[in-house]
Structure formats: C-alpha cells, structure tokens
Amino acid sequence: MKTLQLLIAVFCSTIVGNLIAQGSISGNMETNYQYLLSDEKINAIQPDEKSLLNSYINVNYRMAGFKAGVRLEAYLPRTLGYPDRFDGAGLGYRYVGYENDLIDVTVGNFYEQFGSGLIFRSYEDRALGVDNMMNGISLNLRPYKGVTIKTVYGRQRFSFTNGKNQYSPGIVRGADLEVNFNQWFPGLSDNNIRITGGGSLVSKYQEDNNSQFILPENTGAYGGRLELAYKKFFINGEYIIKEQDPSQDNGYIYNYGKGMIVNAGYSQKGLGIVLSAKSIDNMSFRSDRNAALQDLTIGFIPPLTKTHTYNLAATLYPYASQPNGEVAFQADVIYKIKRGTALGGKYGTDVSLNFSTAYEPLKRTSGIDPMDSSRVTYESTLFDKSDLLYWQDINVSIKRKLNRKWTVEGSYYNISMNNDVLKLTSEQGIIQSHIGVLDVEYKINRKHTVRAELQGLWTVDNKDRGAWATALIEYTISPDWFFSAILQSNYGNPVKEDRINYPMIFVGKIWGATRLQVGYGRQKEGLFCVGGICRFVPASNGLSVTFTHSF
Amino acid sequence: MNKLSLILTTTFMTLFLITNAQEGVFEKGIPDMQLKDTEGKTIQTGELENDGKPMIISFWATWCTPCKKELNAIHDMYIDWQDETGVRLVAVSVDDQRTASRVVPYVDSKAWEYEILLDPNGDFKRAMGVNNVPHTFLVDGNGKIVYSHNNYAPGDEYELYDEILKLKE
Numbered sequence: 001m002k003t004l005q006l007l008i009a010v011f012c013s014t015i016v017g018n019l020i021a022q023g024s025i026s027g028n029m030e031t032n033y034q035y036l037l038s039d040e041k042i043n044a045i046q047p048d049e050k051s052l053l054n055s056y057i058n059v060n061y062r063m064a065g066f067k068a069g070v071r072l073e074a075y076l077p078r079t080l081g082y083p084d085r086f087d088g089a090g091l092g093y094r095y096v097g098y099e100n101d102l103i104d105v106t107v108g109n110f111y112e113q114f115g116s117g118l119i120f121r122s123y124e125d126r127a128l129g130v131d132n133m134m135n136g137i138s139l140n141l142r143p144y145k146g147v148t149i150k151t152v153y154g155r156q157r158f159s160f161t162n163g164k165n166q167y168s169p170g171i172v173r174g175a176d177l178e179v180n181f182n183q184w185f186p187g188l189s190d191n192n193i194r195i196t197g198g199g200s201l202v203s204k205y206q207e208d209n210n211s212q213f214i215l216p217e218n219t220g221a222y223g224g225r226l227e228l229a230y231k232k233f234f235i236n237g238e239y240i241i242k243e244q245d246p247s248q249d250n251g252y253i254y255n256y257g258k259g260m261i262v263n264a265g266y267s268q269k270g271l272g273i274v275l276s277a278k279s280i281d282n283m284s285f286r287s288d289r290n291a292a293l294q295d296l297t298i299g300f301i302p303p304l305t306k307t308h309t310y311n312l313a314a315t316l317y318p319y320a321s322q323p324n325g326e327v328a329f330q331a332d333v334i335y336k337i338k339r340g341t342a343l344g345g346k347y348g349t350d351v352s353l354n355f356s357t358a359y360e361p362l363k364r365t366s367g368i369d370p371m372d373s374s375r376v377t378y379e380s381t382l383f384d385k386s387d388l389l390y391w392q393d394i395n396v397s398i399k400r401k402l403n404r405k406w407t408v409e410g411s412y413y414n415i416s417m418n419n420d421v422l423k424l425t426s427e428q429g430i431i432q433s434h435i436g437v438l439d440v441e442y443k444i445n446r447k448h449t450v451r452a453e454l455q456g457l458w459t460v461d462n463k464d465r466g467a468w469a470t471a472l473i474e475y476t477i478s479p480d481w482f483f484s485a486i487l488q489s490n491y492g493n494p495v496k497e498d499r500i501n502y503p504m505i506f507v508g509k510i511w512g513a514t515r516l517q518v519g520y521g522r523q524k525e526g527l528f529c530v531g532g533i534c535r536f537v538p539a540s541n542g543l544s545v546t547f548t549h550s551f
Numbered sequence: 552m553n554k555l556s557l558i559l560t561t562t563f564m565t566l567f568l569i570t571n572a573q574e575g576v577f578e579k580g581i582p583d584m585q586l587k588d589t590e591g592k593t594i595q596t597g598e599l600e601n602d603g604k605p606m607i608i609s610f611w612a613t614w615c616t617p618c619k620k621e622l623n624a625i626h627d628m629y630i631d632w633q634d635e636t637g638v639r640l641v642a643v644s645v646d647d648q649r650t651a652s653r654v655v656p657y658v659d660s661k662a663w664e665y666e667i668l669l670d671p672n673g674d675f676k677r678a679m680g681v682n683n684v685p686h687t688f689l690v691d692g693n694g695k696i697v698y699s700h701n702n703y704a705p706g707d708e709y710e711l712y713d714e715i716l717k718l719k720e
Contacts (some may be wrong), residue, residue, distance in 0.1 A: 026579050028680035062582055099584070113672040116648045123647075123672055150592070180591050196591040227591065232659065236652070263652035272656025302649035307614035330654060334660045370575075436569055440704070447631065449705040478706030513686070513699040551579075551678040 010528070023063025028550040031055040034079050039541035041500060042522060052079045054086075056126065058093075065333045068096040069108075073160060081528070081537030083129040083294070090163025093133060104140040109133045112152050114200040115225045116178040117281070119240045119261050121300035122156065128535050130294050132156045135167050142500040146183025151175040156287045156296050165380075168296045170206035170287035194229040200240075204287050204298060213252060213375075218247040221257075221285060221299070237262040240299070242285055246375070248292060249284035250324060253300065257282035259301065260382055270336040277329050278304050279382040281361055284323035294535075304330040305393060310411065311436045311470055311488070312457040315526045317417040317424065319358065319391045319432060327385035328358035347401040354395050360388035360421075389430065392416040409439040419464075423525065427464040434458050447478045458492070467492025482508040488524060500524075513550040519543070560677055579696045581608070582678040586643070586668045589655050594668060596675060603692035604637035605718045607711070609665075609679045610676060610686045613653045617703040618685040624708045636715050640665045645684055647671050687711065691718050 032054045038046040041125035060069040068419045074089035111133055114120040124131040143149065149373050152174045155167035158387050172548070178198035188195060201222045208215040223240030242257035250257075265274040285299040301321040308314040332354050339348035362385060363378035370377040392415070399409040410517015413435040419427050434457070441451045455470040469491055474484040488502040504521030525539040557606065578605025590673060604627065607625075611618035625632070632638050642665040645655045651671055658667055670676055679688070689698040689711065698714045700707060 024580055024582070026582065026678065026680045028682050030682050058677065058680065059581070060680070104585075111674065111677075117671075118648075120671065121648075142593075146593075148585075180593070182591070194590055202590075223671065229590075234655065261648075265652060265656050267656040267659035269662045272653075272660035274652050274656050276652060300648065304649075307650060309614065309616050332656075334657060336660060392587060443705055446709055447706040476704035476706075478704045479700065479702075479710040482702075501695055508702075510700070510702045513701050515681075515682075515701050530650055548682040548701065550682060550686070550701065 015351050023061055023066070023186040025059060025061050026551065027057065027069075028548065029055070029057040030549075031545075031547045032079050033547075034540070034542060035181065035544075036540055036542035039522060039539070042502075042524070042541065044522075044539045044541050047077075047080075049077060052077055054079045054082060056092075060486035061338060065098050065100045066095075066096075067099060070094045074163075075160070076095070080540050081535060083535065085159035085161075085295070086129065087161060088163030090160075092131075092160055092165060101412075102142055104138075104142075106138045107136075109157075110138045110152075110154075112138055112150060112176065114150065114202070115178075115223075116238045116261055117300035117302070118238055119200045119221050119223055119285075119299050120152070120172075120173040120174050120176075120202045121297075121302070122152075132295075132297055134172065135165070143421045146180035148176075150174075150178075152326070154386045156298070158288070158291075158296055168287035168291075170204045170289075170296075172202065172287050172298055174202035176200040192231045194227070194234075196227040197223040197225065203299060204285075206287070206289060213246060215246055215252075215289070216244050219243050219285075232268055233264075233266050235262070235264040240283070242283060245282075245285065247284060247286065247289040247291070249286070250282050251377075252375070253282070253377045255282050255377060257285070258382065259283040259299075261302070270338065272334040275330070276304050276332075277383065278302075279327050279361065280321070280323065281325045281380050281382075303360070304328040305391065306330075306332065306354045306395065308395075308413070310435075310439075310453065310455055311472075311486075312468055313395075313411075313413050313415070313435050313437065315459060315528070316468065317415050317431060318527055319356075319393075319417065320422065322358070322390065322421065325361040325363070325380070326358050326390060327361050327383055327449065328356070328391075330354070330356040346403070350397075350399040352397045354393070357392045358390040359385040360390060362386045369495050389416065390418045390421050390513055405443050407441040409437075411435075411437040411439075413437075425464055428543045429463075431464050432460040434460075449476050449478075450474070451476075462492065462494055465490055465493050465498070480510045482506075482510075486521075490524070492529055515546075515548045517546045519545075580694050581690065581696070582675075584675060584678060586675055589658070589667045589669065595719065596668075599641060599690075600694060601637070601639040601690075601692070603716050604639070605637060605692065606690040606696055607640040607681075607715075608643060608688040608690060609640060610627065610643050610645055610670075610679070610681050610684045612684050613657050614642060614646070614651045615684050619657075620705070621685050621687070621703040621707065622663065622665070623661060625707065625711075626665075628708065628712070629664060630713060636719055638715050641668060642666070643668045643670050643675060645670050645673055645676050647673075689714050689718075 014051050034052045036046050047164045055074040058071045071093035073092035074085045078086050093109045095106050097106035111122050122132050122134045134154040139151045141149040157165050158168050159166045181195040203220040205218050221242040225238035227236035239260045244254045246252040261278045263276045286296045288296045303319050303321045335351045337344035337349040363380050365378045395413040397411040401407045416430050416432040418430050436456050438454045443449050451474045453472040457468040470488045472486045476482045484506045486504045493499045502522045502524050506519040508517040520543050522541045528535050528537050585593050685703045686701045688696050691697045
C-alpha cells in the first residue's frame, strides 16, 4: 500500500511538475499592515489586537490554452475602516479555464462586464473592499470575426467570513452579444466610419421569502448599446431597462427601472472634448433584494464626475452615484496652448476644464395611488430632472513647464454637494466649497526631484468643518526612493477644539516590481473613494506598512 | 505513510521538477487574452510583438497623475528612442466606465503615438500581476518580460531606456 501511494505521489508530481514547467506562472502579492495608537484628540481608539493586517497573493498559471489561478487572502484582522465583510484567512478566489480562438470558458470564480457595466459588472476594487466576483461558469464565444458572445451563470461573492467565501442567495444569469460592424463591412472603415453595437440580457433568481408581498422571484434586465465614430468624432450610448425588482433599496416598489448613459466626444492634436449625460431611475440591481451598502451589486452605475487626485478635492466632499435616481451631465475639455506663443510659453501650457452636475429626477405622482395593489408609485421620463441639486463641480487646472527645472500647476475647484442626499457629515443642506491647489515641481537633476503642494479648502458660510489646508513636500530619487511629508490642518473649524493638525510622513523604496512603503502619523477621518463608491475610514494615528510585489 | 507525508513528497517532487525544468517558469511571457483597442478592434495580447525588437507595456489610467507624467516624459523622447532601438510602446488603460470615454480625447490631445489598449474590468491587469498603476514592463524580442517597474518618479524613463539599450547589445 505504501509503495502504491508513493508511486501515485511520484506520478502526480511528475505530471504537475511537467505541466507547470511548460506553462507560465504570474501573480502578485499585497500586504497592508497597521500598528495603531490611541489618540483622544481625533477619537482614534487602539484596537485590542494593536496591529491589523490585510494580505493577498494571486497566482495565475497558463499553458497553451489552459488557465488556472488562485488567490489567498488574509484579514488578521482587517485594516481600519475596511468593510466588515472580510475576516479570517483562506482561499478567496479560484478558477480553471480554457481559451482558444473560438471559446473562452472559466469555471469557478471570475470577473466579467457587459457593455458599460450598467447591466452587469462583476469586479474587484481591493482598496475599497469591493469584490462581487461570480462563482459559477462563464462561457464566451467568438463564432465570427467581430462577433463576441458572453454568457455568465453563478452566484456573487457576498463576504469572506472566517476565511471562506459566502455567496449571494440569488443566482445571476446573463448573456451579451457584441458586433463590430467594421469587420463585416470593410467599406465603413474606408469612409472613416466605425460602428459597434451590442445587446445584453441579465436575469436574477431569488426565492420569495417575504410574507407581506408577492415578490417576483425572477427579475430580468435588458438593453442595448451603440457606438458610432466618424473620423475624430464619436458618440456612444447604452440604454438598460430593469423589470419589477422590489427591494430594500427602492422601498419594495414595483416600478420598472431604467438607465441611460450617452458620451460624445471630439479630439485632435492639442484638444480633447467629452460631453456626457446620464439618467438613472430605480436602477439598484442586486443579487439579494435585502442587500445594502456596496453588497452584491449586479450593475455598476458610474458617476459622471472627474476623479480628483489632490487630497482635499478628492476626499472631503466626493460624489457617489445614486442608484434610486439621478440625472447627471458632464463636460470635459483638455486643451494645450501651443508652444512658442505668448500664452503657451516655451513648452506650451496645458489647460483642463471640467463641469459636472447631478439632479434629482422628477417623479410624477399625480393620478397614481401609491397604496393601490400595483405598487407602481410614480412615473418618470428619461432626463426629466427636478430642481433639487445633488452635486455640482466646476474646476479648472493650468499646467506649465517653465524651463528644464521648473513645472507649475494651479487648480481651482468649486464644489457644491447636497448633504441631505449624500449624508457625508451631520451638516444639513448644500455645502459649497472653494478649493485651490498649487503644485510646484523642481528637477534638481536627472534623478532627483522635489515637488511641493499647497492646498486650501474654504466652505461658503464656514459650513460643516470650515476651512482646511494641506502642505505636502515630496522628494524622489529615481528609480528607487521616495520621501514625503504632509501636514493637514482643519484650521478653520467652527468648533475650536476640532481645529486639529494631521502630520504624516512616508518613505518608500522600489525594487523594480517590488514596492515597500512605510508611513507614520495621524490621518483624518474621511471618505476613501474610487469610481464613485466610497468607504468611510475612521481617524487613525500610527504606523502603516504597504508591501506589493509582482512576479 | 500518512497523508501529510504524501502531500509533502508530492510537493517536493513537483518543486524539484520545476527547478530542473529547461525553461524557467518565472521567465514570464505575456498572458494571452483579448482586449479592445480604441477603435473597438479586438487585439490578442499574446500576439503583441515588435518584430524581434523591444516592446514596452505600460499600465496607466486617465486619473493617475504619475502614469500620465511617465507617458508624457517618454513621449518627449519617443522619436529618439524609436530611431535608436526600434522600441514600441503599448499603453494599457485600466480606466473603467467612469473615465473610459476620456481615454481617446486625452491620448489625441497629447498626440501620443502609442498603441492604446483598453482593460476596463482589469482582466489583463490581473493576468499580468499588476497591483497598482503605473506599472511598466519591458518585453524582449522573444516576448519575454525582462524588466518591470511599479511606480513613477521623474527620471525613471532613463532607467527604462538603459534597460532597452541592454537588450540591443
């Protein structure tokens, strides 16, 4: 018996070893460690464990058409402010699959997106703690040139509890067809025209477990998209309809949901223009009708706002998409003033302008009895907005390289945010703020660069937490070191005791694809946002270490 | 022989065979998958090549300031780099739907001559083992990744170019 087992072991290892040796392995790892201290002034409490750790390692294997991969995750316990959906250590993601010119099949966990993602997007954003990966099967077909059919079937990840994935009660099924007409009609390309079209169908099943209402167990959503381009002009749009989907988000109403996103743009050397419009009504679509927060979303509603990068503009008053309804517009212009002109200077000057706004959609209730048995509580039309402002952002940024050594960038933002809707703080009504940023870079030589930022934020009528200032200095030595120090101050807070300073220092070392960053100091409570989804991070004081590596 | 020793034996045997393999497993190539370019055409990533000359694959996003700095810095020298080494740069945008429509206008306005690929759901990013953007890979004439760098500080483009020159030797 022992001999037999040994033989099996040798046999297995030979096969596995040979397989691995012939294919390729790639992956990455990330570790975030925090050692936290108590800090009464900012209400930061030291956790019982004192130190916190999030850690991930991904390993992907490919050979010929075969693919397989795993991700091990550990939250021991999770870092401060990370969603409580994650704890323990274990296998968080695994798949096997096969891919050739015709098919691409994946069994196990997978991520996928249909069109703009409005109808279906299964994705991960590790920094935010979003991971609604599917567990099931995905089959993609490419039967003809320019035609892609995607199908998905499975349950979505809800949480990672005690090191084990917990999946949604509902099952998600979907199919998507995309056709690139240029590959069928070559004449289009000869005339500088490009046409791509597509359609999606997604359905979820969840048992009716409600005693009060008769809930639809199967909810479908469907829609189409089209992209047209002529020379340097483009326009694309997607329209999605969702069938009756009473849920906790919409207050168990039986209205259909609908959503539309349209983008149009023009670009040439030195100029880029994008105009976007979005109308969303009752489009919260989850694989559990009782879910909330960022849990188990099937569709993804992108916010039409610019992703700001400077700390005060990005973290204090950000916008998050409103799945129950919003009408939003955005205009974005990038322009380069030619070099050698009076305004452009020696190297040219980059100007970017951005305007975005969002309103409550108009919900007409006349002639509708919200108490009748239909539970259709209002009527609405696409792009029909009320006067209630959710958000407005007007911002401009001008960047100019003065000479070989100096580059200067100045930015101004005027942001109005309806706090009754977005509820970021306890303040009521609209919080309007003016934000100014000055960013100066000085190249000492080829490898050494110093950069400094000065940021100020002032709220109109000194509302909410009043005025803030941030100063940052960063020293980089290419290609492997960086040092930075930040001082943030809520110097204009109407409450005197809350006029708190937040100093932080960071040191980083890079070895090619490996990066180690160590930070120490006090961090304000605030929102950490990516892609219109935000997570609240409490104030903290202590040490943080981030290590990333790719292989 | 209990289960544990069986597992251990298997693992060691496997590792032994891997280390003795002719081709190093960690000699990484480009994983093959389908991405779209900015004109909606499907591109097979495994078929990305540059006629035996070096190729740069750079992950970036329109919201990532260091990424744009890096690609603009390379853009200033790209003609010289191409003349001297024949290098080609493929810039993979990881912008999702929120910012995807800004990619083409941004690229055009900067007059980048790079090939732009779109990775809106991060599939290629995951397959290439990228944690954060910017992340730049250098691929040799045989499709093997010979250098990669995660981060951008002014001056990193010279280091990258030194690596390209090494491939020419």
